[in-house]
Amino acid sequence: MIRKRSLMHRTAVVAAAGAAALVLAACGGSGDDDGSAGHGGHAAPASSSAPSSASPSASASASASASASQGQHNAADVAFAKGMIPHHRQAVEMADLAPGRARSAEVKQLAADIKKAQDPEIRTLSGWLTSWGEDVPAEGAMDHSTHGMDGMDGMDGMMTAEEMTGLENASGKAFDTAFTELMIKHHEGAVEMARTEQADGTYGPAKKMAAEIIDSQSAEIEQMNALLGKD
Incomplete structure (x- = not known):
């Protein structure tokens, strides 16, 4: 146990x-x-x-x-957009005259290129102004509408009403010469406006467009000077 x-x-x-x-x-x-x-x-x-x-x-x-x-944008950007819209519209109006009046195939092609480039830029510029709360220039705001705006007077190259009427009444070689001479002046004004934007503007996309305008329109000025030299 x-x-x-x-x-x-x-x-x-x-x-x-x-x-x-x-x-x-x-x-x-x-x-x-x-x-x-x-x-x-x-x-x-x-x-x-x-x-x-x-x-x-x-x-x-x-x-x-x-x-x-x-x-970010400033007054120079607004002035650039408001000045370039009627400027481009007038260039497109001039280009629209070429198909029925120009004799030179080169002038007709140049006019088509100008319209193709500047129509989209008008829409872009208008969009910027709308987004900034600014008024878009009304259709038909051409001729002297941009003169006196922020130092643009005398350097925008816009055609007068008389010059536009003369271009509308021309045809053949006379149209080719008038169109080329007036468009050179017009382009030179656009280049100056673009240079002002590059110097004074602050909005990146606008400064980029200005650079593209300087490059493309300077090249077209050379092309048009060559065309005048051929006549």
Whole structure:
């Protein structure tokens, strides 16, 4: 009986020791797991949250800066748009006369190129003025409509009503010569207006258009001077 009790006591002690060992092992394992999970759980969000909180702010700031730069304009930009719209419209009106009056195929092609280039620019310039809360020059605002605007007087090359009437009444070689001479003067005025915009304007797209006008119309002036030299 004593032996049986002794055996049962030893068995209980062993069982208790084993249970204690299992508890310690479980606690140790749980601590390791919690440490890993805790490190990963805290470190990962920390590393990902820092960029995510800074990144939207940085990108928003960069976007706002870009928008401010893109949208900035001044009085020179407005004057450029308001002056160039009627200027381009008159060039297109002159170009529209060429198909039925010009004799030279080169003059006809030049007129077509001028209309193709300047029609879209009129729409772009009008869009800028609308977005700035400015009035778009009314159709037919040509001749002297831009004279006296922000120093443009005498340098815009716009045709007078008499010159336009003379061009409308010409045909054949007389039209070719008149069209070429008047368009050279017209282009020279546009180039000067574009140079003023480049010097005084602040709106990036307008300054870019001004550079394109200088390049394209200077090339056409050379082409027209060559045409006059052939006659």
